[in-house]
Amino acid sequence: MSELDLMLDGGQAEQQDEWAGAASSQDDDAALYLELDGWEGPLDLLLDLARRQKVDLRSISILALVDQYLTYINRAEALRLELAADYLVMAAWLAYLKSSLLLPREEQEDPSPEELALRLQLRLQRLGAMREAAARLMARDRIGRDVFLRGAPEGLRIDRKTQWQCDWYSLVQGYGQVKARTAPAVHMVRNRPVMTLESALDRVSAMLGVTLDWMRLEEFLPPYAEPRLRRSALASSFVAALELARKGRAELAQDAIFGPLRLRRIPA
Amino acid sequence: MIAGPDELQRAVEATLFASETPMSVEALAAHLGGAELSEVRIALRELAANYAPHGIHLVERAKRWHFETAPDLAHLLRREREQVRRLSRAATEVLAIIAYHEPVSRAEIESIRGVQTAKGTLDVLLEAGWARVAGRREVPGRPVIYATTPEFLEHFGLDSRRDLPGIDELRATGLLDPVDDAFDALMGPDEDHDGAKEQETASDLKQMDDHQAD
């Protein structure tokens, strides 16, 4: 763990100006190695180098910063320290930025190197702001470190007691349903007015004997029957007609589907 | 190390508050970097006096000090919350059977209901205070028998069990209709085919009942 970590955890925001990492104070290679372990990526390293310029982040010299970064990376490479790829990518980009910044204006591309430099500066400002905010946050009075909660609270217990609800109707209905569910089932068939097949056979045979002409099935029904008896008579008479046809005593004709069904005697 | 008596009181207060166990005067003094025992004692006594009218008291038990809730507020630590819940259909049926047939054993309840009765169902009725154990039936196994309570009559607004409507009255009001029928009548036509078929049967049955009632 580097010094930076320690400062961040316990440090005060006011210490930001003394952010100077180990590198500025110590020149030895071991320190460099330690630092490399401590950076959270190339932007973090850039921010730290920028802080060493000891000016407001809005006034830093980008060119100087680029030089510092490239020097740093070169030193690390000379020491054969293993650098993550994004440090090298940043180095390449910064080298390009530097050369663009030094070129005569006419030859500049779009976006201009000034724009790129400004964007880099804005990013550094934002990261710097968050790093400072983090330090100030960590320096607050924290529960368990600076302020403490009650060591042995009694605790609040809530005992739930159920108040049961049921009404008269549900009670009585419940009983009714039990009785209905378990009562032995009795099925009764209603006494309906019907014409039996036998009486229909008798009636149709008798009426067929009267004439040799075609007669509609309805004409065989009892004329003043109430509707329910009439339906029963129609069904029975139809079956009777089929029975007579089967025995060769009558013939049936229907000219269209659902058309009137006609019936005529076959002379013996 | 600690300046005035006020500062010592504050330190004692905070230390006892944060401590997980009651602390003796000696332990407190040691924790506070070697404060005078007599001063710690004075601080404790003054604090205890200051807290006396509060909802929290600073008390000494077996030579060790701690904060605790004022005794008259102990009820705040354990609260009862009433929760209103409707009796389940099963419990309602069991209660009704007890009311109509009391005293009645569990086996008898089950035979009337035609289904097994979960242990919890009777417990709920006992807890609600509507059913009670009314002794044992003097038959082999001596099963417990259940009856209703005065609270039951009170809750349902009955003077006596005889106020419960008889079977004939239930039938007249349609309460003896099969469950499916009554349910369908309430819920309207079923959506699936089988349901519709059942409903047909049920309505036939209803006609039959109407007929009988004539």
Add this chain to the structure above:
Amino acid sequence: MIAGPDELQRAVEATLFASETPMSVEALAAHLGGAELSEVRIALRELAANYAPHGIHLVERAKRWHFETAPDLAHLLRREREQVRRLSRAATEVLAIIAYHEPVSRAEIESIRGVQTAKGTLDVLLEAGWARVAGRREVPGRPVIYATTPEFLEHFGLDSRRDLPGIDELRATGLLDPVDDAFDALMGPDEDHDGAKEQETASDLKQMDDHQAD
């Protein structure tokens, strides 16, 4: 403590003292059997004022109240064993970014830090209960967005996010806006600028910043 506490104050005091977790005004009122919210609020404020000179403070964090030791007594109470989770530097920065920018996606966190965030870093914050998943951003990919929790505010002694150190200045200086927005704001509406103009803008910008810093 000059005047003795009234009954409601005593009850509030005892309840919060005994509670294992911070309590909202609503929870307190409910626990006290439906006390008036406004009266509970008054009681809390008066209690807090009475406790201010004490070694124990009554504080409100994220709309919930609890007792804690006075911050200036920290040196007396720090235990040998650290109670506070030590956050890595990465986790510290990510937490700050979430707190100051919430709700914020992982990609946005990474764009500020200029480095990928290890999976474990966010997990540590989620596990500590300081960060939570606050839904998804309705942009392509629907990335998860993160926000802080009431426990975060409690732990860091913040009443609300408005109390985050320096958040007003950061907002006023645009340091919480994305780089692109800040860049556009600085460059003005012109799309293509020649070098001279840019120079001008940059120095304008500097003046503006200086002005704001006053």
